[in-house]
Amino acid sequence: MTSITFLFFSQRLKMTLTKKKEVDSVIRDTIDKVLVLRFGKASDLVCLQLDDILEKSVREVSKFASVALVDIDSEDVQVYVKYFDITLLPSTIFFFNAHHMKMDSGTADHTKWIGAFQRKQDFIDVVEAIYRGAMKGKLIVSCPLPPERIPRFQLIFKDV
Template sequence: MSSYLLMVLTKKQEVDTMIRDTIDKVLVLRFGRASDPVCLQLDDILSKSAREVSKFASVALVDIDSNEIQVYVKYFDITFIPSTVFFFNAHHMKMDFGTADHTKWVGAFHKKQDFVDVVEVNVAPQKPNDFKA
């Protein structure tokens, strides 16, 4: 129940600004609601991981119940919550998670290391000069 440790975005302009201004880092946006138990589980994992990935990723929560956010809910086809969307240099990242949907991660990660692994393996290679094999 650590969602209070992460920035919560409730306005379209806040999401736009985060996407536009997060440069040279991955932006991780969790779409969901604070009252959902699975979202709370994911929020706990994200908040525990935020410091560990802070050199190459920023994490924020997006409240899908906000009227202003509905444009993003429709655009990213957020039908299941939580859904996590990744951006790099203001561009939406598509990744292969072994599912038919390459636009987002649907559901919660089981543990902190699962999330860190997804960010490091699928996202970090976007900046090859900063990450050594």
């Protein structure tokens, strides 16, 4: 059993993907489940808050989702950091059968969830909405959360 496979059977989120090859493999090999990839740092306070919510939710979503953590400090995963334009942490990206799933949450960026979820049930509701949409063949779904529970970020551009 590989270390990546162990992550999905574990009820704890101790494994962190640090290599592009591991991320590629987990995206390719997760079939008929939503793959939740949390990009962030183990030392970041908001990442730790999100990790706690993810860890508490793993059992409830295990029938329709798998969760993996990706360490953005690893030089080997920078191709994903650049591709998904991960500048704010944590950023959570969703896949279904190797297809990138997007979510319209009323923000400008539909490609990822930025920040932590306020509570465990919010995460479960989002993953369930993505799963239901994916099962219907959709690549973008509407966020099931009320606007007040969706993190908002104001992007500031320097020298524009």
